[in-house]
Amino acid sequence: MYQYTDKDQTIIDERVTQFRDQTERFLKGEIPDDKYRALRLMNGVYVQTHAPLLRVAGPYGLLSSDQVRKLASIARDYDKGYCHFTTRQNIQFNWPALERVPDILEELASVQMHAIQTSGNCLRNTTSDQLAGVCKDEIEDPRPYCEIIRQWTILHPEFAYLPRKFKIAVSGAKLDRAATQFHDIGLHLVENEQGVVGFKVFVGGGLGRTPVIGQMIKPFLEKEHLLSYLEAIVRVYNLNGRRDNKYKARIKILVRETGLAAFSEQVDAEWGLIKDQLAIPAEHITAMQAQFALPVYQAGAAQDTCYAEHLAKDSRFATWVKHNTVEHKIDGYRAVYISLKAPDSPPGDCTDVQLDAIAGLADDYSFGMVRTTHRQNLVLADIKQADLFVLWQKLESLKLATPNIGKATDIICCPGLDYCGLALAGSIGVAKEINESLDSIDYVHDLGDIKINISGCMNGCAHQSVGHIGILGLDKKGEEWYQVTLGGSSENDAAIGDRLGPSVSKEEITPVVVKLLEVYLEQRLNEDEAFLATYRRVGMNPFKERVYATH
Numbered sequence: 001m002y003q004y005t006d007k008d009q010t011i012i013d014e015r016v017t018q019f020r021d022q023t024e025r026f027l028k029g030e031i032p033d034d035k036y037r038a039l040r041l042m043n044g045v046y047v048q049t050h051a052p053l054l055r056v057a058g059p060y061g062l063l064s065s066d067q068v069r070k071l072a073s074i075a076r077d078y079d080k081g082y083c084h085f086t087t088r089q090n091i092q093f094n095w096p097a098l099e100r101v102p103d104i105l106e107e108l109a110s111v112q113m114h115a116i117q118t119s120g121n122c123l124r125n126t127t128s129d130q131l132a133g134v135c136k137d138e139i140e141d142p143r144p145y146c147e148i149i150r151q152w153t154i155l156h157p158e159f160a161y162l163p164r165k166f167k168i169a170v171s172g173a174k175l176d177r178a179a180t181q182f183h184d185i186g187l188h189l190v191e192n193e194q195g196v197v198g199f200k201v202f203v204g205g206g207l208g209r210t211p212v213i214g215q216m217i218k219p220f221l222e223k224e225h226l227l228s229y230l231e232a233i234v235r236v237y238n239l240n241g242r243r244d245n246k247y248k249a250r251i252k253i254l255v256r257e258t259g260l261a262a263f264s265e266q267v268d269a270e271w272g273l274i275k276d277q278l279a280i281p282a283e284h285i286t287a288m289q290a291q292f293a294l295p296v297y298q299a300g301a302a303q304d305t306c307y308a309e310h311l312a313k314d315s316r317f318a319t320w321v322k323h324n325t326v327e328h329k330i331d332g333y334r335a336v337y338i339s340l341k342a343p344d345s346p347p348g349d350c351t352d353v354q355l356d357a358i359a360g361l362a363d364d365y366s367f368g369m370v371r372t373t374h375r376q377n378l379v380l381a382d383i384k385q386a387d388l389f390v391l392w393q394k395l396e397s398l399k400l401a402t403p404n405i406g407k408a409t410d411i412i413c414c415p416g417l418d419y420c421g422l423a424l425a426g427s428i429g430v431a432k433e434i435n436e437s438l439d440s441i442d443y444v445h446d447l448g449d450i451k452i453n454i455s456g457c458m459n460g461c462a463h464q465s466v467g468h469i470g471i472l473g474l475d476k477k478g479e480e481w482y483q484v485t486l487g488g489s490s491e492n493d494a495a496i497g498d499r500l501g502p503s504v505s506k507e508e509i510t511p512v513v514v515k516l517l518e519v520y521l522e523q524r525l526n527e528d529e530a531f532l533a534t535y536r537r538v539g540m541n542p543f544k545e546r547v548y549a550t551h
Contacts, residue, residue, distance in 0.1 A: 001062055001369060002147045002291045004112045011155065012114045019043045020102035027099060042122060042160070044115025045101055049421045054093045054101055055118040056108060060128035060146035060170070061089035061372040065359040068370050070111045072355035078104050082351045085340060087412060087463055088167070089127050089372040090118055094419050116154060121162045123153035123234070127169045129177045130373040133294065134381045136329050140189045140197050142172035144288040145226060148280065152227050159234055163241030164249035166234065167206075179374055179490035181205050181214045182466060184251045185233060190220065198222050203233060203263070204255030209458045211465035211496045212252040215260050217267065223285060225271075228278035232271035236263065295367040295382060301332025304386040320392050323403040323445065325383075332385055336366075338378040338395060339402040339410070343435045346428045347413040348376035357398050365391055374490075375412055375451075377405065408450045408517065409435050412463060416456030416473060417480075423456035425473025425480035425506070430454055433510040438517075447517060450531045453488075466490040468531050469516060470497045471509065480506040486516070486543060487535045501544050515546045 019039070026036040040046075046053040056071075063071075071091055075083045078100055084092040096104060108114055118125055126149045133141045149168060153159075159166070169180040172189040180186030186202035199221040205214025221229055237251045240258070255263050311318045325334040338358065341347050350358075358378065362370045365387045366380040373379060383391060395401035404410045411434065414420065416427030431454055438444050453467030464470035466488035474481045482504055485497030504512050519542050524534045535543070 001064060002059075002143075002288075008151075009109070009112070012109045012112075012116070015043070015114065015116055015155075016102060016105045016109050019105060023098065023102055038120065038161075041120035042117060043101075043105070044118035045098070046119060047421065048094065048419050049417075050419065051095045052098045052101065053419070054096050054104060054115060055086070056091040056093070056113060056115050057118050057125045058085075058089040058091055058372050059150050060126055060132070060143055061130050062143065063370045063372065064111070065362040065368040065370065067111045067113055068355050068359040068362065070107060070113065072352040072359070074104055074107055075355065076352040081353075082349050083355070084346075084415070085348045085350065085372050085376050085378070087374055087376060087461065088125055089130075089374070090125055091372075094415070119165075121164050122166065123156060123159050123162070124165055124167045126150050126153065127167070127178055127183075127374070129171050129173055130371045130379045131177060131326065131335055131381065132172060133292065134328050134330075134333075134335055135173050135175075136327050137174040138172050138329070139174065139191055140172050141289070141292055142170040142187075142189055143292045144285065145187070145189075145199075145223075146170050147291065148226065148285075148288055149230070152230070159238060162234070162238055163243045164246060164251075166237070166251065168230070174492075176490075176492050176494075177374060179463070179466070181494040182207050182211070182463070182490055183214065184237075185230065186214050187226075192220050196222075199226060201229065204252045204260075206250050206252040207460045207463050207465050208250075209247055209460070210250075210252065211460070212256065213494045213496065214252075215255065217260065217264050224279045224282070225275060227280055228275045229267075229271055231274060231278055232267045235270050236266045240266075297330045297333060297382070298384060301330070301384045301386065304332065304384070307385040307388060310389040314389075317389060317392055319441075319445070320396075320401055320403045321388060323407065324401065324405045325388070328382070330382075334383055334385060334388065336380045336383045336388070336391065336395075337373070337405040338380065338400045339404055340377050340400070341404055341410050342399045342402050343409065343439075344432075345399065346418075347411050347431055350378075354398050354400060357394070358400070361391065361394060375406075375410060377410070403441065404444060406449050406451070407444050408438055408447050408452055409444055410451075411435070412451070412453040412467070414455050414461040416454075420456060422459055423473065424458075424475040425456050425482065427454045427456040427462065427473060430471065430482070430506075430509055434513050437510050437514050446527070447520070448527070448530050450517075450520075452513070463490065464488075465496050466494070467497060468535070469513060471513075474503055476503070482506070482509045484509075484512060484516075484547075486540065487532065489532060498540055500540070501548055504547075512547050516543055519543050519546050 044055040169183040188200040201218040202214035371379040454471040455462040455464040456473040470485035472483040484500040488497030
């Protein structure tokens, strides 16, 4: 894990001092609300329905156990005993008092964390694959490049006030687990015909009100030119992106209206001016890679026999292993998903007690490291197979072992009307109802890989546009209604979901989801055909006919 230098620490310490002064002056009436708004947003503070919301950066999803303990203490001392993990690997506190936010930021700075640029029209938190460094399909660990990008983005003077927010995601594996094609810039580490590793670059992706799949702007970019090419893209966007209409201000609109070819020409022209000055020296990349060296794994871990014995004797443990763990590149180890999707808990929420326990488990079993995921869960990436049984028992006692990763109850869900001032409809309650309707875990497992995403408004924070089943909250004359889409994907086969038909009422949405799942079970060729494959094979009509038969 990257460790801050004195320069890094000084930057965030000075930022805390600066924002404390700004907040105190605002509360005294010395800074008007419209001017303070830009200042608080650049420090991760939103104004929500009931209280301010503080969004904390989780750079490329990597947290130390000390940082997790700090999140627990903040949840306990400054909030209501929990925090929320987002789809962009950040952490949110929903109930901090504004006057205490600088104190929270000071606490975060003590463990090399901050909230800088987690909101506002700036370069946001860089995200990546939660299995980076340990997955078997990896071309190269993307985290060193994520850190290089993080250092470039933080307080970049030229890009402090972009036309709109800007997001970058990096994947180093064959399977895209970071939704890179739905970011303003998506980066894939790839190997060319000469065996050299570089980046395939996508641009102009995004979700929200106008979902767009990113387009490949460069099939192969040498590592040394990573920052110069990113800088060129953002410069072109900063100069030409619309500032007169926030709904048309994202780079996805600029790329679409300009055309990829013309946009690429503009980027290349800008790139030519800065290419040499911003080249990354090979020794800098090597030094950064050393910051992410793999831990010392136990030799002979695969020779353990108790793991197989527990699998054979305990079916519940075997079920959890099947659904909540994945293969590791080192024999004798597995990566473990911690499910934040227990049936009676809001998706993505984690209590202070759970956070403290997770930090302890990370220290005991996973080299003191925790990762956050794109789907609002957590990962302990380096678990010896001999430790899996006792780890499962401890996670189960904490309600963190629901065996549903990638299944219908592993729902991505935004806060909706419960917290968000922008929401038009509830999300958490809908997720709870769907969970209750799928009360048999055997039935959930039989449904296989299904991604259900629920957003409470067109901003699409829960990425409903790319859910296998996407649910979007609407307002109709003060009542909550929901639009359903089918067939979305945020992985390599990126797709935007197709609209099922007219929206349905709050009372109808859960029965509609149940009907969709019933149609899938009837239409699939066999148990191995996933929902998305079935939908792509049979099309929309069977689903539409079932849902609207009685309308």
